[in-house]
Amino acid sequence: MATAEVNDLIMRRRSGRAIAADIVVPAVVIETMLEAARWAPSSGNAQPWRFVVVKDSPIIDAARSALKPGNQSWANAAPVLFVVCANPADDYDVAGQPLYLFDTGLAVQNLLLQGIHLGLVVHPMAGWDEDAMREAIDLPQPYRVICVIAAGYPGNVDLLPEDLQKRETAERSRKAPAEICHYNRWTS
Ligand SMILES: Cc1cc2nc3c(=O)[nH]c(=O)nc-3n(C[C@H](O)[C@H](O)[C@H](O)COP(=O)(O)O)c2cc1C
Structure with a gap:
């Protein structure tokens, strides 16, 4: 498929794992990533995303322990863990399928791209134990x-x-x- 040049940030983003344990991420960098996430689109402007920035002991130790062992093997070096949460009730569903996850994913992508733009390694994960992560950050119900x-x-x-x-x-x-792409009609 012939394409024009895709946005450089999109092409440079990757889920890297080599993260420097001893270089602090400045507050302004974290806040800029959160700001980028905040401007994501969402259905009905519901903005279901919530972020818990975990960077201080002993909470980060508990959050690291909540990661699946395969993720701990590299992610434990990360000085910052963004724990992205949402309340399933914050949903502006018009088509019979929950949209809070979709909306939150858009905010996550904004945060990732902003992180890449600022020179970070950023790596999204689904491999963690929810109960343990919930306990680590004191996440109240009904947030997930x-x-x-x-x-x-x-x-x-x-x-x-x-x-x-x-x-x-x-x-x-x-x-x-x-x-993955069709024009006009689904073709198989
Ligand atoms: C929702 C989600 C969950 C993911 N979970 C993990 C994970 O638990 N561990 C991991 O190493 N990578 C995880 N990844 C990263 C994917 O493996 C990665 O995005 C995919 O292989 C494409 O590679 P790229 O991001 O470098 O382009 C996850 C990505 C997403 C979007």
């Missing part, structure tokens, strides 16, 4: 944890577990346009 984002400045790839080192620099892959 939707996504956890590991963030920090780029670190040394050699410090990653061996199986992850190659993946860090491997080319990103996507389905072919023909597999």
Whole structure:
């Protein structure tokens, strides 16, 4: 498919894992990422997203422990975890399917792109134990944890577990346009 140049930020974004444990992410960087997320579109402007920025001990230790072991192996280096939450009732559904997750995903993408723009490694995760994460951040019901984002400045790839080192620099892959796009009618 012939295309014009895709926005550079979109092409540069990747879910990296090599994160420097000892470089602090300044408050202004965190706040700018949150600001980018805040301006995401949402159905009925419901803005269901909520963010808990976890960066201080002992809470970050508890949040790290709530990650699945495979994620802990690299994400525990991240000095910041954005725990993205939402209340399923904050939903402006007009078509019979919940939209709060969709809306929150749009805000997450804004946050990720802003993080890349500011030179960070940002990596969204679904691999965590919800009860443990809830307890770590004192999340009240009926909020759910939707996504956890590991963030920090780029670190040394050699410090990653061996199986992850190659993946860090491997080319990103996507389905072919023909597999996902149709014009006018669904064609099989
Ligand atoms: C909702 C969501 C959950 C994800 N969960 C994890 C995860 O638990 N662990 C992980 O290493 N990567 C996770 N990822 C990252 C994906 O594996 C990654 O986005 C995908 O392989 C495409 O690679 P790219 O983001 O570098 O383009 C997740 C991404 C999304 C959007």
